Amino acid sequence: MAKVFEKTKGLTDKPFHYCPGCTHGIIHRLVAEVLEELGVLGKAIGVAPVGCSVFAYDYFNCDMHEAAHGRAPAVATGIKRVHPDSVVFTYQGDGDLASIGTAEIIHAAHRGEKITTIFVNNAIYGMTGGQMAPTTLVGQKATTAPYGRDENHAGRPLKVSEMLATIHGAKFVERVSVHNPANIRKAKKAIKKAFEVQLAGEGFAIVEVLSTCPTNWGLTPTEALKWLEENMLPYYPLGNFRTPEEVK
Amino acid sequence: MAKILMKGNEAIGAAAIKAGCKYFFGYPITPQNELPEYMARELPKVGGVFLQAESEVAAINMVYGAAGAGARVMTSSSSPGIALKQEGISYIAGAELPCVIVNIVRGGPGLGGIQPAQSDYYQSTRGGGNGDYRTVVYAPATLQETVDLVMEAFDVADQYRIPVMVVGDGMIGQMMEPVEFKEPKKRDLPAKDWATDGTKGQRKPNIINSLFIDPKELEDHVWRLEEKYKVIKENEVRYETYNLEDADVVVVAYGTTSRVVKNAIAKCEAEGLKVGLIRPITLWPFPDEAFEKISDKTKGILTVEMSTGQMVDDVKIAINGRKPVYFYGRTGGMVPEPDAIVAEIKKIAGGER
Ligand SMILES: Cc1ncc(C[n+]2csc(CCOP(=O)(O)OP(=O)(O)O)c2C)c(N)n1
Ligand code: SF4
Numbered sequence: 310m311a312k313v314f315e316k317t318k319g320l321t322d323k324p325f326h327y328c329p330g331c332t333h334g335i336i337h338r339l340v341a342e343v344l345e346e347l348g349v350l351g352k353a354i355g356v357a358p359v360g361c362s363v364f365a366y367d368y369f370n371c372d373m374h375e376a377a378h379g380r381a382p383a384v385a386t387g388i389k390r391v392h393p394d395s396v397v398f399t400y401q402g403d404g405d406l407a408s409i410g411t412a413e414i415i416h417a418a419h420r421g422e423k424i425t426t427i428f429v430n431n432a433i434y435g436m437t438g439g440q441m442a443p444t445t446l447v448g449q450k451a452t453t454a455p456y457g458r459d460e461n462h463a464g465r466p467l468k469v470s471e472m473l474a475t476i477h478g479a480k481f482v483e484r485v486s487v488h489n490p491a492n493i494r495k496a497k498k499a500i501k502k503a504f505e506v507q508l509a510g511e512g513f514a515i516v517e518v519l520s521t522c523p524t525n526w527g528l529t530p531t532e533a534l535k536w537l538e539e540n541m542l543p544y545y546p547l548g549n550f551r552t553p554e555e556v557k
Numbered sequence: 558m559a560k561i562l563m564k565g566n567e568a569i570g571a572a573a574i575k576a577g578c579k580y581f582f583g584y585p586i587t588p589q590n591e592l593p594e595y596m597a598r599e600l601p602k603v604g605g606v607f608l609q610a611e612s613e614v615a616a617i618n619m620v621y622g623a624a625g626a627g628a629r630v631m632t633s634s635s636s637p638g639i640a641l642k643q644e645g646i647s648y649i650a651g652a653e654l655p656c657v658i659v660n661i662v663r664g665g666p667g668l669g670g671i672q673p674a675q676s677d678y679y680q681s682t683r684g685g686g687n688g689d690y691r692t693v694v695y696a697p698a699t700l701q702e703t704v705d706l707v708m709e710a711f712d713v714a715d716q717y718r719i720p721v722m723v724v725g726d727g728m729i730g731q732m733m734e735p736v737e738f739k740e741p742k743k744r745d746l747p748a749k750d751w752a753t754d755g756t757k758g759q760r761k762p763n764i765i766n767s768l769f770i771d772p773k774e775l776e777d778h779v780w781r782l783e784e785k786y787k788v789i790k791e792n793e794v795r796y797e798t799y800n801l802e803d804a805d806v807v808v809v810a811y812g813t814t815s816r817v818v819k820n821a822i823a824k825c826e827a828e829g830l831k832v833g834l835i836r837p838i839t840l841w842p843f844p845d846e847a848f849e850k851i852s853d854k855t856k857g858i859l860t861v862e863m864s865t866g867q868m869v870d871d872v873k874i875a876i877n878g879r880k881p882v883y884f885y886g887r888t889g890g891m892v893p894e895p896d897a898i899v900a901e902i903k904k905i906a907g908g909e910r
Binding site: 321350351352353354356363366367369370371372373374375376377380383384385386387388389390391392395412413415416 | 579580582606608610611612614615616618619620621622623624625626627628630644645648652753754755756757758759762763764765766767768
């Protein structure tokens, strides 16, 4: 019988620990498929964050380095400077990247560090139980914003892609979403481009992926996908913010 | 090789490069700036990389990445900067990676001052970061000893897969002395087959990590680290002693303070007083064994530090109540004067204390 689908070699056989309906799993698969398709698994070195994807080092079938909360871009910098020919990526949540690790991500981008960052924006702190993230929407409830995020109290949600797109060293910046198959396909294309930018030695590349957290949003998996579409997309517009000419 | 006159901070950089250090990540802070500046000039010439990080936090995490990737890597800072690096040091210790960290200590707390001090003793020897871990801590007293220890530090780090700290006060960083670069004693260094340098499709993925969600697994890991620290204690303790056998008073001091103490001891000897010295070279592991050599006739022990008294705790543990322990210290960047130390020694010898 003809084989129509095969699991990517970019992932190990370890079962994911993610909650049912969580889109972290889809994003893992996209990254893994891209690494396999580009033929770079043997020279890939991933940096796992602190957050729900903290065990990413068990899932990706390549060398992996765990980082402290927010520090993945600095760790990736150390690795990439030692092995400039390797393919280094960080996989980070929005608490990790947009809160405790803002300095590290901005300066990695600023240096034009030749790494690829997969930035999973689920508008909340998943792992620690649903606290407010810098990306939590205005009015969205979180355990530390029990009455909904108040703009006057906590500011407006941080638009990381727009911000990083102002930085010269950030050569590829795109926001994608994984709430339906068509967008999942687009997300994979963007992730592939982000790795190609690194392989071409262009500079820093980041893909912001809008993702769900059914558990902490208090929604079923399908409700969560709908919530993402209806609430996150209007505030976090999808699209490319920066592309070097070569990979356009 | 002939001796060269060098400034402390630059001698440290030269020693590191001679020891094969290829990567340096740092952030400016006085009084250690000549070290990153030296590395910025010299590392590119040997195919290495100097990178000025956006902060000490980033710098130590770059070290963490580079060490995990299998490189010989170093960072340096001074007190408030080392405070920021403690997060990363804990991760590096937890993940058992080798690296060298230089602390050119200045006075604190807070922004403190920029003059030499020894007030980071607790910070260096008690972990500083979270969790049960140790780092090997060297406290050289001369520039020659500094370059010797820096060169050896890379081997010790690689041998035990542990962060090694070299703690000099601001004086070590800023003064000039003649130095000679000598090969450290040969050690059997294990292969870095654990490094994240890409599988090349030839082996299973390597994972650098310090997370153990299962408490039993974490406990096993922590006790295994503890076993390693015991081996280091057995093999890597360093100290200098002087005249312990027939001393009326024994002084304990490290780093540049020990040089002032030696001066004070010479003054006492000229007056017929017998004074001994214990100079810890490793602050961790602390040279407990040196204290067993203190004779019964010794009246007391005087610990002299450029702090309000931090190492004195370890001295008390080491002597375990066998002799009274006294303390004399200056802090804030003030250096103890030999005469003040002589006065303290005399008080103990004369039974006034
Ligand atoms: C220094 C430090 N501060 C706080 C934490 C606790 N912590 C663990 S995960 C996390 C939030 C992660 O949220 P995010 O990055 O959005 O990832 P998600 O879990 O949503 O995927 C926090 C605050 C930590 N581990 N270390
Ligand atoms: S808590 Fe949220 S982000 Fe974390 S695994 Fe569950 S659904 Fe996913």
